[in-house]
Amino acid sequence: MKKIIGIVMAVIMSTAMIFDTGVVYAFNPLAGADKTITSANLTDGIVAKEQYKDCLKLKTVSIPLEWRSTCYDQIRELYEYRYCFKKLGHIWDRAFYNCPNLKSITVPEETIIGDQALGYSDISGSLTQDQDFLIVGFYNSDAERYARENNFKFQAYEWYTARGLIGEEDVWKAFTPTRIFTPGDVNFDGVVTIEDAQGALADYVTNLSKGLSGEPTVASDVSGDNCYDIEDAQLILRYYTMNLASEAAVTWLDVKR
Numbered sequence: 001m002k003k004i005i006g007i008v009m010a011v012i013m014s015t016a017m018i019f020d021t022g023v024v025y026a027f028n029p030l031a032g033a034d035k036t037i038t039s040a041n042l043t044d045g046i047v048a049k050e051q052y053k054d055c056l057k058l059k060t061v062s063i064p065l066e067w068r069s070t071c072y073d074q075i076r077e078l079y080e081y082r083y084c085f086k087k088l089g090h091i092w093d094r095a096f097y098n099c100p101n102l103k104s105i106t107v108p109e110e111t112i113i114g115d116q117a118l119g120y121s122d123i124s125g126s127l128t129q130d131q132d133f134l135i136v137g138f139y140n141s142d143a144e145r146y147a148r149e150n151n152f153k154f155q156a157y158e159w160y161t162a163r164g165l166i167g168e169e170d171v172w173k174a175f176t177p178t179r180i181f182t183p184g185d186v187n188f189d190g191v192v193t194i195e196d197a198q199g200a201l202a203d204y205v206t207n208l209s210k211g212l213s214g215e216p217t218v219a220s221d222v223s224g225d226n227c228y229d230i231e232d233a234q235l236i237l238r239y240y241t242m243n244l245a246s247e248a249a250v251t252w253l254d255v256k257r
């Protein structure tokens with residue numbers, strides 16, 4: 001059994017390397033990070049308020065994965081293993097403010113995200129939002145809440161169970177990324193168009209007639225109030241028409257101002 005466990009762990013750890021390519025930086029969180037870094041590996045349990053603020057060259061942020069052996073399943077008579085991200089309790093307010101080269105971050109299930117912690121900048125002199133910023137996280141997590149309320153793209157991770165890939169007795173759990181949710185793209189074709197505004201309106205009418213509530217996702221709940229209703233349809237239409245009329249890209253922040 002030990003040998004099998006070792007093989008399973010080796011395979012998973014090699015997979016984990018995909019997520020763990022950053023450079024480890026040791027620092028005092030209260031002093032903030034070195035502003036010249038290009039990558040960071042979050043190992044300290046939290047990211048302090050404004051810790052990476054103004055790290056203009058920062059491109060990649062990774063969070064180590066670690067093995068957690070979960071249990072021996074008495075009924076199925078097999079071991080179940082799971083690997084998870086290292087615990088990261090908080091990414092505090094404006095932790096990655098003014099990091100224009102950081103385009104994506106993967107966030108553990110339990111991490112709480114503070115105000116303007118990700119995807120915001122005032123380098124241009126006024127508050128702006130990186131509309132292409134991608135948050136990778138888990139359904140029903142605070143990362144999803146932050147992406148929904150702030151209109152950032154969101155890619156969900158889902159757990160899956162694999163069995164018998166290495167040893168017949170072993171089960172291991174891992175996660176795999178699913179679709180990317182783009183704010184306002186309710187028909188999931190990758191862009192926000194008039195069809196999304198029409199679709200959102202149609203969803204609202206259908207749900208109203210059936211006495212149902214629409215499902216508030218990162219794509220559908222662009223107002224960020226945890227409801228999918230007429231307000232979202234109106235905002236999607238406004239986002240589409242404002243972008244149509246403007247030469248420069250109009251962000252959700254602009255639309256909601």
Ligand SMILES: [Ca+2]
Pocket residue numbers: 184185186187188189190191192193195196
């Ligand atoms: Ca669309």
Ligand SMILES: [Ca+2]
Pocket residue numbers: 220221222223224225226227228229231232
């Ligand atoms: Ca809404």
